[in-house]
Amino acid sequence: MSDLRVCVIGTGAMGTDHIIRINERMSGAIVTAIVEPDSTRATAALAHAPGAKQFANILEALASGLVDAALVATPGAFHEEVLSPIIAAGLPVLCEKPMTPDVASALRVVESEVKSGKKVIQVGFMRRFDEGYLQLQEQIASARLGELLALHCAHRNPSVPDWYGNDMLIADSVSHEIDIVRFLTNSPIISAEVKQLRRNKLAPERLNEPILVLLETQSGVIATVEMNVSVQFGYQVITEAVFQKGVSEIGRSTGMTTWEAGRSSNAEHVSYLTRFARAYDNEIQSWINAAKIGELGGPNAWDGYMSVAVVEAGLKSLHSGAKEVTTYAAKPEFYN
Numbered sequence: 001m002s003d004l005r006v007c008v009i010g011t012g013a014m015g016t017d018h019i020i021r022i023n024e025r026m027s028g029a030i031v032t033a034i035v036e037p038d039s040t041r042a043t044a045a046l047a048h049a050p051g052a053k054q055f056a057n058i059l060e061a062l063a064s065g066l067v068d069a070a071l072v073a074t075p076g077a078f079h080e081e082v083l084s085p086i087i088a089a090g091l092p093v094l095c096e097k098p099m100t101p102d103v104a105s106a107l108r109v110v111e112s113e114v115k116s117g118k119k120v121i122q123v124g125f126m127r128r129f130d131e132g133y134l135q136l137q138e139q140i141a142s143a144r145l146g147e148l149l150a151l152h153c154a155h156r157n158p159s160v161p162d163w164y165g166n167d168m169l170i171a172d173s174v175s176h177e178i179d180i181v182r183f184l185t186n187s188p189i190i191s192a193e194v195k196q197l198r199r200n201k202l203a204p205e206r207l208n209e210p211i212l213v214l215l216e217t218q219s220g221v222i223a224t225v226e227m228n229v230s231v232q233f234g235y236q237v238i239t240e241a242v243f244q245k246g247v248s249e250i251g252r253s254t255g256m257t258t259w260e261a262g263r264s265s266n267a268e269h270v271s272y273l274t275r276f277a278r279a280y281d282n283e284i285q286s287w288i289n290a291a292k293i294g295e296l297g298g299p300n301a302w303d304g305y306m307s308v309a310v311v312e313a314g315l316k317s318l319h320s321g322a323k324e325v326t327t328y329a330a331k332p333e334f335y336n
C-alpha cells in the first residue's frame with residue numbers, strides 16, 4: 001500500500017513535532033503539504049519535510065490532489081473552519097485537542113460528521129496511548145485490587161507561553177484529565193468544581209493558579225486534579241489510583257539517576273513533547289494504520305464533544321467557584 005500523504009495544518013511546536021514524527025519515525029505516511037500563514041514557521045517546518053508544498057489555506061491544499069489525510073495542529077479556535085472542508089472531502093483527520101473551544105461548535109462538528117455519513121475525526125488525546133495510563137486502565141477494569149475509590153492527578157508544567165490565559169488552565173490543560181478520567185473509569189463526568197489553591201506568586205500576573213479541580217464521575221469516583229503551570233522545576237503528570245485493596249501510581253520520572261556530592265538525583269522531563277513522546281508516536285502510528293483502511297485509531301468526535309462539555313462546566317466553576325453540573329446532548333446512533 002502506498003504512503004498516506006498527510007497535510008499538516010498549523011506548524012507551531014506541536015505541528016512541527018508531528019511533521020518530524022511522521023517523516024522520521026512513523027511508517028506508512030509522509031508529509032506532502034503544510035498550511036501555515038507565518039512564513040518563518042513554515043520555513044522551519046519545511047526543513048523537516050523537504051518534499052512538501054506550502055499552501056495558504058486548507059481549501060487550496062485539498063484541491064491540490066496531494067493530500068489523503070490531514071493533521072490539524074492550529075489553536076482550537078480555528079479547528080471548526082479547518083475541519084468543515086475536510087469532513088466534506090471525507091478525508092481522515094487527526095485533530096489536536098480541544099476539538100473546538102465551546103459546546104456549540106463541538107456539536108456543529110459532530111452534526112456535520114454525522115451528516116457526511118463517515119467517521120473521519122480522531123481527536124488528539126495522546127494520553128490514551130501512554131503505557132502508564134493503559135496499564136492503569138487495565139488495572140481498574142480487572143478489579144484485581146477491588147473497586148476504584150478515587151483518583152489523584154497532578155498536572156504540572158514548568159511555565160506557560162505568553163498567550164496562555166487563565167481559562168486555558170481548564171480548556172487547554174485540565175482538558176487532558178477530563179478525557180482520561182472518563183477513559184479510565186469508563187464513566188461520564190457529571191460535575192466539575194474548581195478550588196483556588198494558595199496562589200503561586202511566581203506565576204504570571206494574569207494567572208490565578210495553582211487550582212484544584214474535582215471531577216465526579218457517574219460511577220461515583222471523584223478525581224482530584226492539581227493543575228499547576230509555574231512549577232519551574234520540570235514537567236510532571238502523575239496519577240494515583242486508590243482502590244479498596246491497594247494503590248497504584250503512574251507517571252513518576254524514570255530518567256537517569258545520578259549520585260553526586262553526597263546526594264542522588266533523578267532526571268525529570270521539562271516538556272510534554274518528551275514526557276509523552278512515546279504516547280504521541282503510538283497515537284500517530286495508530287491513526288495512520290487506521291486511516292489507510294478507512295477507520296479511526298483512537299478517540300472520535302463524540303469523545304471530543306464529551307470533553308468540551310466538561311470543559312464548559314469547568315470554566316463555569318472557575319468563574320463561579322461553585323460545583324457545576326455537566327449537561328450532555330443525546331448521543332447520535334452513529335457513534336454507538
Ligand code: ISE
Pocket residue numbers: 157172173176272
Ligand atoms: C498543552 O497544550 C498540552 O496539551 C500539554 O499536554 C499540557 O500539559 C499543557 O498544560 C497544555 O498547555
